[in-house]
Amino acid sequence: MRIVIIEDEKITADDLAQTIMQLYPQAWIVHMLSTVKESIDYFRNGADIDLIFSDIQLGDGLSFEIFSKVEIKVPVIFCTAYDEYTLHAFRANGIDYILKPFDNDTVAAAINKYMAFRERIMENTLSYQIAGTAVCFPQAANARCSACVL
């Protein structure tokens, strides 16, 4: 699980990273970003990640600006001190909303939610794949057969 943290307070970012690592040792904090500009640059270059933790108010604007400028197909868990942007969060890939000060339980709940989604989606894609191969096989067999005939 590759995670990026967007947070302008270094201390809070460290705390969050520590909390995540404690809960899910298999998680990997790929990068910690602190401003809107830096984040846009980072995501423009195409980042291979699974999940984003993002503060809303950053030193140079709101983190929603990042998601409106760069298309990011990764779920986001928003963390903020005060809940007044819930609706915006939904429009920006938000799957959960953590209120600061956060504790282990709320962070765990958010990550579990992500994992549950991921499993469900993986199951679906898997069954599609199986169905896909099932359809594919006879064709391939036919092709081979016809090749044989020839």
Place this chain on the structure above:
Amino acid sequence: MKFKALEKDLLRYCWMISIITAASVLIFHNTFKIDSNTPVIFALLVGVRFFILGLINIWILKTIPRISPAMPKKKQRLLRYAAGYVLAILLFSSTDPFEQYALPNSGPWTLGARLSSILLQSMINNSLIIIMQNFIILQHEKAGTDLENSRLRAASLESANLLLKQQVHPHFLFNALSMLKSLYKTDVHAGEAYLSHLVSFLRASLADRRSGVSDLADEIKLCKDYLTMQQIRFDKALVCTMGIPEEIQLRGAVPSFSIQSLIENAIKHNEVTAASPLKILVYYRDCRIIVENNLQPRTHIDAPSGKGLINLVERYRILSGDEVIIRQDNNTFSVSIKVLNNEDSNHRR
């Protein structure tokens, strides 16, 4: 809207005074047994003249500011009087034949006698009407100032309330608590220091400050508490220098939370990043405290109350009548506030 009410009042008084004069003419006739065969018609004439003159004056009052709104008030008034008298003379001379009819035996007709009679009557009548109108206008203005006064009082109460809300804004409080929690995990000593700053900031915020003014030294301490907290939060992204002479701190006073809210405003409205740090300068010059910052406006402002600076300007107006000077150029933004006298904070109200 305001003028409508005044106009209505003027019209009402105009009616009243016309009826009164007409009635008094009748009574006059009856008591002194003046020889006139048509006292009712004469009384009616006097009343109608009065009423028309009143209407003319109202029209003048309404028209002058519409035609030349830029004209100074004093000139407008003079013009109003002059126009009133001219039109009064016109009215009285044009209605003179009616008077002749109502009072046929007022002596032989001579131009001199008629002219003097017309002049005298129009002067007296118009003066009466102008006096009445001025009285009503004055009354309306007084009612207006009373209203303004009570509005100001309400605004001062509101701004005091707003002040509280602004100081302990939920944003600030939850951010501080979150920071505290993170600090305790990483650096217990820093957490302790942070907590003590937060406590003293909250204590000052919740203190009962009816006067709305605090000693400059207290305000500076408050700002330092606030800044230390923000410094921990923003680290290198925020550079703030405060240089206010010791003796000024001891002598001066400012509205509570004024400097703090200016610092907060700077942080709220500008980019605060390590790449381009926000530099805030607080200094003293010519009896004023100036809070200055490099201008790098944020595109999006979180929790815009839009009232911070307006609130401060309003408070200054109520407290001392001094102006808050706001300056902005390409690179810097600065707000300067007057340092009040220390005694004010102790004895006010």
